[in-house]
Amino acid sequence: MEIFREDGHLTEEALAALAQGAALEETARLELAEHLAFCDRCLQRYTELLAETPLLTPGRSCRESLWARVRARTLRLVTNRYAAAAAAVALALTMVWGSRGIELPQRIVLPRPSISQELRTWPAKWNDSLDGAVSGLNDFLNGRETPVQGGMDS
């Protein structure tokens, strides 16, 4: 059976065989699908033929599972966006802290303060630490490498 006419469109015979559910060879079905995927004229002829024949009923309807898949896809998209944002933040922090760790000063061991002293000085230390981090980020972005001591442990 000829699938294609000389003008490149599908033959009546091939379309009728397809619409009537004839057992066509796999290559023939692939060629038919390829053509129907882009040719408006032949797709129109095919769907008109289908309108004259009883349609098939799927064993399981896709209606319920379709909405489950839509929800799963939406969730995946949202999760991927959050994951990408988290990865970007982690990368930025790694770069900031990594650049500051290149020239660490020799560690000085100081007497450990009591907990109450620690708590009283904590806000100031936090501010110092934050200033240090911002300063380190600025230095990193400006291409300078200055040893900046920061962090909460002194």
Next chain:
Amino acid sequence: MASMTKEAFSLLVEQYEHLVYTICFQLVRDAAAAEDLTQETFLSAYLHRDAIPTGYERQWLGRIAANKAKDHLQSAWSRRAVLPGDEALAAGLSPPAEELALSGLGEADIRAAIEALREPYRPVCRLCLLEERSPEEAALALGRPVKTIHTQLARGKRLLRERLEGREQHGDLP
């Protein structure tokens, strides 16, 4: 074009589910695969529901279904389309067998073999192999998608190789 609500889309699914399933089944001839492709079709349609052309829903869904069936058949065909001897060639080290078969022939032989090919391979091979047009140019000239030109060219070359190997064995074109 107004965006379709979930309720309106549900009605569309209800109205065209049998049509889409029939198209998928008639092309792939496998009930389970056809059910999956039906769902894939409606999932794609839902994700692009803003583009549904009002009044042409049947055609639009039919096009998506044919595309899904084509992709399914193409991947199955590609998995199996390894000719005897191809598996021994390390990928990327040897030129494709089709290129080797064609390179050893004169233009007249190749032209005769191409003219003996059937639709839809003849015009694609004529443009790309004889006239040395790019797949993009051939796609424009023939009104086919570039991806389709690529697959038809690959299959056309394979047919040419089989034809030329048959000629070597029998002394003439089969």
